[in-house]
Amino acid sequence: MHRPRIIPVLLLKGRGLVKSVRFKNHRYIGDPLNAARLFNEFQADELIFLDIEASHNNRLISLEFVNAVAEEVTMPFSVGGGIQTIENIRSVIGCGVEKVIIGSYAAQDPSFIRKASDEFGSSTISVCIDVKKDLFRRDRVRIFNGRKAAGFEPVEFAQLMESNGAGELIIQSVDRDGMMNGYDIGLIKAVTSSVGIPVVALGGAGSENDLIKAFEQGHANGVAAGSLFVYHGEQRGVLINYPSGKLF
Amino acid sequence: MSMPSKVVIVDYGTGNLSSVKRSIARIGSECHVSSEIADIVASDKLILAGVGHFESAMAGLRKSGLMDALEQAVLVDKKPILGICLGMELMAKTSEEGNVKGLGWLDANVVRFRIADKLRYKVPHIGWNRVKVKKNSRLMKKIPDSAEFYFLHSYYLNLADHSDLLNETNFETAFPAAVEKNNIFGVQYHPEKSHQVGLQLLKNFVEM
Numbered sequence: 341m342h343r344p345r346i347i348p349v350l351l352l353k354g355r356g357l358v359k360s361v362r363f364k365n366h367r368y369i370g371d372p373l374n375a376a377r378l379f380n381e382f383q384a385d386e387l388i389f390l391d392i393e394a395s396h397n398n399r400l401i402s403l404e405f406v407n408a409v410a411e412e413v414t415m416p417f418s419v420g421g422g423i424q425t426i427e428n429i430r431s432v433i434g435c436g437v438e439k440v441i442i443g444s445y446a447a448q449d450p451s452f453i454r455k456a457s458d459e460f461g462s463s464t465i466s467v468c469i470d471v472k473k474d475l476f477r478r479d480r481v482r483i484f485n486g487r488k489a490a491g492f493e494p495v496e497f498a499q500l501m502e503s504n505g506a507g508e509l510i511i512q513s514v515d516r517d518g519m520m521n522g523y524d525i526g527l528i529k530a531v532t533s534s535v536g537i538p539v540v541a542l543g544g545a546g547s548e549n550d551l552i553k554a555f556e557q558g559h560a561n562g563v564a565a566g567s568l569f570v571y572h573g574e575q576r577g578v579l580i581n582y583p584s585g586k587l588f
Numbered sequence: 589m590s591m592p593s594k595v596v597i598v599d600y601g602t603g604n605l606s607s608v609k610r611s612i613a614r615i616g617s618e619c620h621v622s623s624e625i626a627d628i629v630a631s632d633k634l635i636l637a638g639v640g641h642f643e644s645a646m647a648g649l650r651k652s653g654l655m656d657a658l659e660q661a662v663l664v665d666k667k668p669i670l671g672i673c674l675g676m677e678l679m680a681k682t683s684e685e686g687n688v689k690g691l692g693w694l695d696a697n698v699v700r701f702r703i704a705d706k707l708r709y710k711v712p713h714i715g716w717n718r719v720k721v722k723k724n725s726r727l728m729k730k731i732p733d734s735a736e737f738y739f740l741h742s743y744y745l746n747l748a749d750h751s752d753l754l755n756e757t758n759f760e761t762a763f764p765a766a767v768e769k770n771n772i773f774g775v776q777y778h779p780e781k782s783h784q785v786g787l788q789l790l791k792n793f794v795e796m
Contacts, residue, residue, distance in 0.1 A: 342708070342759055345715050383783045385716055386738075410610065416738055416781045433639070436607040438740055438781065461640040463712040463740050507712050507742075536703070538710040561710050 343588035345385040347564040361518030363486035380413040382582035391421025395444040410436035443468040444483035447490035457505025472514035513543035520546030528558030593632035595619035601648035602638035611780040636675035643686025676774030695748040719755040737777035
């Protein structure tokens with residue numbers, strides 16, 4: 341009876357909506373608010389907004405933007421980008437957001453997740469874990485939009501985040517980002533079988549079949565994607581889309 | 589022409605009341621968020637929402653000085669009240685989250701999910717569930733049976749009196765998705781985040 345959420349992920353760079361390939365080659369897609377409006381019309385399950393330069397530039401995602409999204413949609417959405425303090429979280433959820441997403445800072449200061457979940461409850465705190473293979477093909481956690489190694493192995497870090505009170509994990513494969521050749525099912529499964537909190541798969545989805553696989557084989561509780569929901573066809577023309585009917 | 593009813597969202601120091609307020613504006617009604625006793629006295633209907641921890645929410649409610657006014661409004665004046673998620677849980681007698689007493693308006697205790705199949709069912713329960721309508725209700729007008737609503741929670745109500753059960757759903761185990769006891773309504777899901785059915789539910793409450 342419980343089905344996974346299908347979640348479009350929208351990347352913000354400045355005021356624009358962009359899409360990357362392996363965290364590079366950011367292509368301008370359009371207006372993020374317009375995309376939010378369209379996904380709301382499709383009655384999408386949930387949306388994720390990530391300001392990909394906020395942490396690196398040491399600033400917070402625009403609250404003006406978060407408020408504008410909240411005015412626009414009747415659905416759950418979560419946002420991430422530069423969240424480093426309890427006050428940051430308070431101001432973001434004050435805009436009408438269910439969950440905040442903490443990425444780089446969770447790896448820089450894992451104890452912050454404990455403080456945040458004590459203050460706002462676990463179900464408000466989502467941690468995004470970017471994973472990239474190192475020179476020895478080992479999965480390792482990356483921060484600052486893939487720029488820097490965090491010094492953690494993903495399963496170990498996922499368990500640390502759970503024990504610190506995170507309510508959800510987004511596992512993103514840097515190597516598969518924008519490739520549309522399928523999720524890293526092995527990575528997803530390694531995490532879902534090691535924690536008791538929900539896990540969202542991200543990075544690599546190229547078809548509805550990939551979403552189904554992440555659920556059936558990877559046991560993901562949420563199946564998220566960027567390219568799949570903003571591109572159409574082999575030439576990757578921009579077309580906001582969402583699975584019609586029920587996949588699950 | 590009847591006067592529009594005065595809907596007050598109770599502000600007791602827990603965040604995230606703005607989405608409920610926005611959703612009510614979206615259905616063309618008005619409401620205001622208030623922490624004033626006078627507004628609760630003057631209200632026709634109340635909404636108790638909020639996110640976070642049961643124990644700190646109860647502490648916030650006690651500290652707000654609104655307890656007497658709320659009990660008068662709900663238990664004596666019988667004004668309709670809608671509890672949303674944590675707001676509904678607060679209406680129970682006790683909670684496992686902090687082991688503290690709640691408002692005690694519902695004959696129920698708040699318990700945490702105890703999951704056997706830990707690979708399939710992760711806590712918090714986050715997602716869209718179909719809910720079964722278990723009795724006729726003004727709150728369910730124009731809402732089809734098995735409509736999907738959005739849930740985000742780790743605890744649920746263990747009801748002692750099953751005649752209070754309004755909606756039921758399943759997360760490994762069956763649990764109440766909504767309750768109704770006279771003028772007291774509670775939903776475990778988030779109508780303010782549940783697209784059109786959620787807006788319909790809020791409309792039903794506001795126009796009750």
